[in-house]
Amino acid sequence: MPMFVHLAPESRASRIRRRGIGRLRRPDDGHSGGLFAMPITSDFFVTHQWLRELRRRGRGAIVGIDFRIADDEPVWVGRYAHEHRQVTAAVAAAMFAEPEPRLGWEVVIPRRVAASEIHRIRALPQVVGWRYFPTAKGRRPFCTCKFCTRGEYGAARLRERLGTPDS
Numbered sequence: 001m002p003m004f005v006h007l008a009p010e011s012r013a014s015r016i017r018r019r020g021i022g023r024l025r026r027p028d029d030g031h032s033g034g035l036f037a038m039p040i041t042s043d044f045f046v047t048h049q050w051l052r053e054l055r056r057r058g059r060g061a062i063v064g065i066d067f068r069i070a071d072d073e074p075v076w077v078g079r080y081a082h083e084h085r086q087v088t089a090a091v092a093a094a095m096f097a098e099p100e101p102r103l104g105w106e107v108v109i110p111r112r113v114a115a116s117e118i119h120r121i122r123a124l125p126q127v128v129g130w131r132y133f134p135t136a137k138g139r140r141p142f143c144t145c146k147f148c149t150r151g152e153y154g155a156a157r158l159r160e161r162l163g164t165p166d167s
Helices: 010-019 052-057 089-097 156-164
Strands: 001-011 035-039 062-068 074-079 085-088 105-109 118-123
Touching: 001 010, 001 089, 010 062, 010 118, 010 156, 035 089, 052 062, 089 105
Parallel strands: none
Antiparallel strands: 001 035, 001 062, 035 105, 062 118, 074 085, 074 105
């Protein structure tokens, strides 16, 4: 039985411990929506790659909710905003164990996870992962105007460095 991790705001940890993880909706990627998770692999970065991107939304600290599901349970796997394909949970976990990095990939479990299936809830370092998209490091931002970078740390310095007007 593969172990998966779901990233959630710390404020919801006690509720999730009591009720389980509810099924999320997003039926626009070729699947009927579900719960977003990542298989736990030996590469900590790949397993928790979505943490910094989720932190950008400003909901506070993120915790990892570890749970197990059956090997033969169907899940959807694929790169974010691309077509997903349906495989079993064991195959999805094996895909992430391959040497090819799976940055930007996700697993969607098409059902809720009961509280009895949760293995543990743990605190995570809040600086793991990528922001914007997996290969964004070192690239010039698409737009640095005040509207697009509002509220982001270092936005004024970024606009000054790249020569974007402050209007």
